[in-house]
Amino acid sequence: CYCHFTSPIRRYPDLVVHRVLKLQLAYEQLGGKDALVRMPRLIGKGRESLPRILPQICRACSDAERAADAASHATQKIKIAQYYEDRLGERYAGTVSWVSSMGLFVRLDLTQVEGLVSIKSLGNEWFEFDEDALTLTGADTGTRYELGQRVIIEVSRVNTTRGHLDFKLIH
CATH class of the missing domain: 2.40.50.140 (Nucleic acid-binding proteins)
Known part of the structure; x- marks a missing residue:
């Protein structure tokens, strides 16, 4: 019932999840006919519709998150080293x-x-x-x-x- 992402790098995955949830809610609350009318607005249409490009979106989002995690980890290691720089001995x-x-x-x-x-x-x-x-x-x-x-x-x-x-x- 609830989906929340906290990291700025996850904003686009959050948007994708919300689009899918909105489509599912439209089917459940409005019925299939009205949901089909709203579908292009919710998930696009044709070659650029969400179901067609979702694998590429997922790959790009995963790659971006891995890069952000690696950068974060490297930055933490540098800050830790700076902290211990004055603690030699x-x-x-x-x-x-x-x-x-x-x-x-x-x-x-x-x-x-x-x-x-x-x-x-x-x-x-x-x-x-x-x-x-x-x-x-x-x-x-x-x-x-x-x-x-x-x-x-x-x-x-x-x-x-x-x-x-x-x-x-x-x-």
Whole structure:
């Protein structure tokens, strides 16, 4: 009974949905004959009618929304990096949120921001990456890092242009 889109990028999809709803309401409340009379005004006619161009409209709207989401995400990463730029050397508690052959991704408790503890910064020993278990295990010491592990990190480097945070593992 109710349809609402909040983002400015969704205004055109909102318009399309309302056109379809108005046509359906016309059929239900006025009957098929009167709805047919109103149909060209509601959804167009011929080659440019809504049913004919709807696949292209949907594709274009989806593409535009994906582009807007990507831009929004990139902007947020840059603003977060700017926030942490003045906090180099500060320590924070967090949780290992992902493990890869590159190192550990840590999500900070305070801001829910993620940064990378590079495998190079873990020390001079060789770390074996287990892709199935998502763990890094030190060949010499047996030190193991895994998802969900609680850690203390230090902000070691910030790249505001790319929106990247690099962390150094403290504990």
